[in-house]
Amino acid sequence: MRKNIANWGNYPVLDCEEVSFSMEEQLAQYVDAHDNVIARGNGRCYGDASLGEHSISTLRYDKALQFDEQQGIFECQSGLTLDQILDIIVPRGWFLPVTPGTKFITIGGAVASDVHGKNHHSEGSFSNHIISMNVLTGKGPVTCSPETEPDLFWATCGGMGLTGVITTVTFRLKKIETAYIRQKQIKAKNLDEVLQLFEEHKHYTYSMAWIDCLQKGDSFGRSILITGEHATLEQLPAKAAQAPLTLPKKMKLTLPFNLPGFVLNNFTVKLFNALYYAKNTKRVIENTVPYEPFFYPLDAILHWNRGYGKDGFVQYQFVLPMDKKDGLVAILQKISDKGWGSFLAVLKTFGPQDDLISFPMEGYTLALDFPVRDGLFPFLDELDALVLQYGGRLYLTKDARMKESVFWDSYPNAQRFHQIVKEWNPNGKFRSAQSDRLNIQFA
Amino acid sequence: MPTVLILGAGSDMAVALARRYAAAGHTLQLAARNPGQLRSLEQDLRIRHRIAATVHAFDALDFDSHAAFYQSLPTPPDIVICVFGYLGSQEKGQADWKEASRILHTNFTGAVSILNIVAEDMASRGKGTIIGISSVAGDRGRMSNYLYGSAKAGFTAYLSGLRNRLWHSGAHVMTVEPGFVATQMTQHLKLPPLLTAQPDQVAADIFKAAENKKNVLYTKWFWKYIMLIIKNVPEPIFKKKKL
Numbered sequence: 001m002r003k004n005i006a007n008w009g010n011y012p013v014l015d016c017e018e019v020s021f022s023m024e025e026q027l028a029q030y031v032d033a034h035d036n037v038i039a040r041g042n043g044r045c046y047g048d049a050s051l052g053e054h055s056i057s058t059l060r061y062d063k064a065l066q067f068d069e070q071q072g073i074f075e076c077q078s079g080l081t082l083d084q085i086l087d088i089i090v091p092r093g094w095f096l097p098v099t100p101g102t103k104f105i106t107i108g109g110a111v112a113s114d115v116h117g118k119n120h121h122s123e124g125s126f127s128n129h130i131i132s133m134n135v136l137t138g139k140g141p142v143t144c145s146p147e148t149e150p151d152l153f154w155a156t157c158g159g160m161g162l163t164g165v166i167t168t169v170t171f172r173l174k175k176i177e178t179a180y181i182r183q184k185q186i187k188a189k190n191l192d193e194v195l196q197l198f199e200e201h202k203h204y205t206y207s208m209a210w211i212d213c214l215q216k217g218d219s220f221g222r223s224i225l226i227t228g229e230h231a232t233l234e235q236l237p238a239k240a241a242q243a244p245l246t247l248p249k250k251m252k253l254t255l256p257f258n259l260p261g262f263v264l265n266n267f268t269v270k271l272f273n274a275l276y277y278a279k280n281t282k283r284v285i286e287n288t289v290p291y292e293p294f295f296y297p298l299d300a301i302l303h304w305n306r307g308y309g310k311d312g313f314v315q316y317q318f319v320l321p322m323d324k325k326d327g328l329v330a331i332l333q334k335i336s337d338k339g340w341g342s343f344l345a346v347l348k349t350f351g352p353q354d355d356l357i358s359f360p361m362e363g364y365t366l367a368l369d370f371p372v373r374d375g376l377f378p379f380l381d382e383l384d385a386l387v388l389q390y391g392g393r394l395y396l397t398k399d400a401r402m403k404e405s406v407f408w409d410s411y412p413n414a415q416r417f418h419q420i421v422k423e424w425n426p427n428g429k430f431r432s433a434q435s436d437r438l439n440i441q442f443a
Numbered sequence: 444m445p446t447v448l449i450l451g452a453g454s455d456m457a458v459a460l461a462r463r464y465a466a467a468g469h470t471l472q473l474a475a476r477n478p479g480q481l482r483s484l485e486q487d488l489r490i491r492h493r494i495a496a497t498v499h500a501f502d503a504l505d506f507d508s509h510a511a512f513y514q515s516l517p518t519p520p521d522i523v524i525c526v527f528g529y530l531g532s533q534e535k536g537q538a539d540w541k542e543a544s545r546i547l548h549t550n551f552t553g554a555v556s557i558l559n560i561v562a563e564d565m566a567s568r569g570k571g572t573i574i575g576i577s578s579v580a581g582d583r584g585r586m587s588n589y590l591y592g593s594a595k596a597g598f599t600a601y602l603s604g605l606r607n608r609l610w611h612s613g614a615h616v617m618t619v620e621p622g623f624v625a626t627q628m629t630q631h632l633k634l635p636p637l638l639t640a641q642p643d644q645v646a647a648d649i650f651k652a653a654e655n656k657k658n659v660l661y662t663k664w665f666w667k668y669i670m671l672i673i674k675n676v677p678e679p680i681f682k683k684k685k686l
C-alpha cells in the first residue's frame with residue numbers, strides 16, 4: 001500500500017509503497033518482481049536512508065534462530081529488534097556487544113548502519129562482532145563473513161542497504177554477571193576539561209558526554225562525562241544481588257502528538273541544559289543503575305521525536321580526526337554563535353575505523369538535533385564545509401540533506417564501495433531516496 | 444503445562460498467539476500446510492521461552508487427512524486454536540467457482556471438518572478448549588465481501604452450536620471476532636488506524652478471554668458496538684450504502 005512515510009526525524013516525508021514479508025521466499029519473489037527496492041527496519045534512521053519507491057519492511061521477519069548459551073552466539077532474522085533480543089539474552093547472562101542509544105532498532109538496521117555505541121573506542125562497531133550473515137543481493141542469496149565474500153561483507157556493514165536485503169545475522173554476545181552498570185558522572189566546566197577527561201577515562205568500556213552547546217567564554221563546551229562498566233555480582237547491593245539478571249521494568253511514556261514548534265525555542269533548550277547541568281550538584285557521582293537508563297535514556301519516552309513539531313528535525317552527526325581539536329572548537333563556536341543548539345548534544349571519542357564505508361574513524365564525534373526551519377540547510381552546508389576542511393565526515397544514517405559532493409569528498413573509500421555495490425547490485429535494484437540524493441548510481 | 448495446537452500457524456495472528464501462549468509456558472503444536480515454513484517460529488519459541496514446540500503438516504482443504512493428522516499429534520491438545528482462513532477475492536469469486544469454493548471451504552468446511560474431530564475427542568475426555576477465529580465480516584453480509592463473510596457467518600453459527608453441546612461435557616468453545624488487524628493478509632488494504640489492532644494486542648485479548656472462559660470475544664472491544672449498529676441498519680438503507 002502506498003503511504004506517506006518518514007523516519008525518526010519526521011523529515012523528509014515521502015510517498016512510498018511499504019510491503020512486508022515473514023518468509024524468505026516472499027521476499028525473493030517481491031525483489032524479483034520490482035525495481036527500486038530498499039530494506040526498512042524500524043525507521044530509526046533519521047532521514048531518507050530506508051525510504052524509496054518500494055520500502056520492504058523487515059519487522060515481521062523477526063525470529064530468533066539460534067542461541068548458544070555456552071558460547072554466547074546468537075543468530076536471528078534481520079527484523080528482530082534489539083529490545084526483544086535483550087529480553088531473551090539478559091536473563092541468561094549475556095549482553096549486546098554494541099548497542100546504539102536506542103534499543104528500538106532491528107538487527108538489519110544495526111548492520112546496514114554498522115552502528116556504534118558508547119564503547120566504540122574499546123570494542124569497535126557492530127560489524128566487529130558479526131560471525132556471518134546472509135544477504136539477498138541483486139544476484140540472489142549469498143552468505144558472507146570476513147572470510148567468505150569479504151568484499152560483500154564489508155560493503156554491507158555500513159552500506160545502507162545498497163548491497164541487498166540482509167536476511168539473517170550471526171553474531172557474538174558479551175558475558176555479563178548482572179543487568180546493572182557501575183556509572184560514573186563527572187562535570188566538566190568546559191571543552192578542554194571534557195576532552196582531558198575522555199583521555200583519562202579511555203580505559204573505561206563505555207563513555208560519552210552530554211555537552212551544552214550554547215555556552216560561551218569560560219564555560220564554552222561545558223559538559224557531563226558519563227562512563228560505565230557492567231557491574232559485577234559483588235558490586236550489587238544485597239537486594240539486587242538476589243536476582244542480578246532481572247530485566248528492568250518496562251516503563252513507557254509516550255508523546256502522543258507533535259508539540260508546537262515554539263516549545264523548543266532557544267529559551268527552552270537553554271533552560272533544559274542549565275537544569276541538566278545543575279542536576280548533578282557534586283562534581284563526581286558514582287552509582288549503580290539498571291542498564292536501561294544508562295544505555296537508553298531516551299527510550300523511556302516513546303516518540304520524543306514529536307517534540308520537534310510537525311516540520312521535523314535533522315540530526316547532525318560528524319566525526320573529526322583525533323588531532324583536529326581546533327576543528328571541533330570551530331564548529332562548536334559556529335553553533336554557539338548561531339544559537340541553534342539542541343537538547344541533545346552528544347560528544348564521544350571513537351577508536352580506529354573498522355572497515356570500508358562505516359562512519360567511525362579515530363577521533364571526536366558530536367551529534368546534535370536541529371529542528372527544520374528557514375535557513376537551516378544553508379547553515380548546515382557551512383558546517384559541512386568545516387567538517388570537510390578538517391578531514392571529517394557525516395553519519396549516513398542520520399543524514400537527510402547533505403550534498404552529493406560532501407559524501408564523495410569525505411568518505412575515502414566511496415569509489416571502492418561503489419564498485420562493490422555495482423557488482424552485487426548490478427541493475428541498481430536496491431536504491432533509496434538517500435542513494436539517489438547522493439548520486440550513488442549503479443546501472 | 445497445557446498443550447496448545449494452532450491450526451494455520453503461519454499467519455501473523457498465529458505467530459502472536461504462539462508467542463503469547465509460549466510466554467505463559469505452554470507446549471506448542473504448530474500446524475500449517477507447509478510445515479517447513481514453521482521451523483523458524485518453532486526455533487524462535489524455544490529460544491525465547493524455553494518451551495517445547497513441534498511442527499505438523501495440516502491442510503484445511505484436505506478433509507480426508509484430518510483424522511490421521513489429529514491421531515498423529517504427540518499428545519492430544521488441551522487447547523485448539525483454529526486460526527487459518529482465506530480472504531480471497533470477492534470479485535474473482537463471483538465469476539470463478541474455484542475461488543469461491545476455496546473461500547467457502549477454507550473458512551467453513553475445512554474448519555468444521557477438523558473441529559468435529561477435535562470436539563469428539565474433547566467430549567470424550569470431558570475437558571478442553573476450542574478457540575475459533577471467526578470475523579466481524581460474518582455478522583452481516585456486505586456486497587464487497589459476502590463470500591468470505593458468509594463462510595465466517597457459518598463458522599460463527601457452528602461454533603455457537605458446538606459451545607452449547609460441549610458445555611454439557613465440560614469442554615469450552617470460544618468464538619473470536621476480530622475487527623481490522625494489521626497483518627500481511629490486510630497489508631494492501633487501507634485500514635483506519637484508530638480501528639486497527641496489532642496482532643499481539645489481539646493475541647493478548649484472546650489469551651485472557653480464554654482463561655476467563657468467555658463465550659464470544661470481540662477484539663478490539665468496540666467492535667461489539669460497531670457491529671451492533673451495523674447489524675441494525677435497515678436493509679433498504681444498507682443496500683444503498685454499497686458497502
Ligand SMILES: Cc1cc2nc3c(=O)[nH]c(=O)nc-3n(C[C@H](O)[C@H](O)[C@H](O)COP(=O)(O)OP(=O)(O)OC[C@H]3O[C@@H](n4cnc5c(N)ncnc54)[C@H](O)[C@@H]3O)c2cc1C
Nearest residue numbers: 041042043044045100101106108109112113115116161166
Ligand atoms: C534515539 C536514537 C539514538 C540513536 N543512537 C545511535 C547511536 O548511539 N549509535 C548509532 O550508530 N546509531 C544511533 N542511532 C541510529 C540507529 O541506530 C540507526 O539508524 C539504525 O540503522 C536504525 O535501524 P532501523 O532498524 O530502525 O532501520 P531503518 O532506520 O529502517 O534503516 C536504516 C538503514 O538500514 C538499512 N536496513 C535496515 N534493515 C536492513 C536489512 N535487513 N538489510 C539491508 N539493509 C537494511 C536501511 O535500508 C537503511 O539504510 C540512533 C537512533 C535514534 C532514533
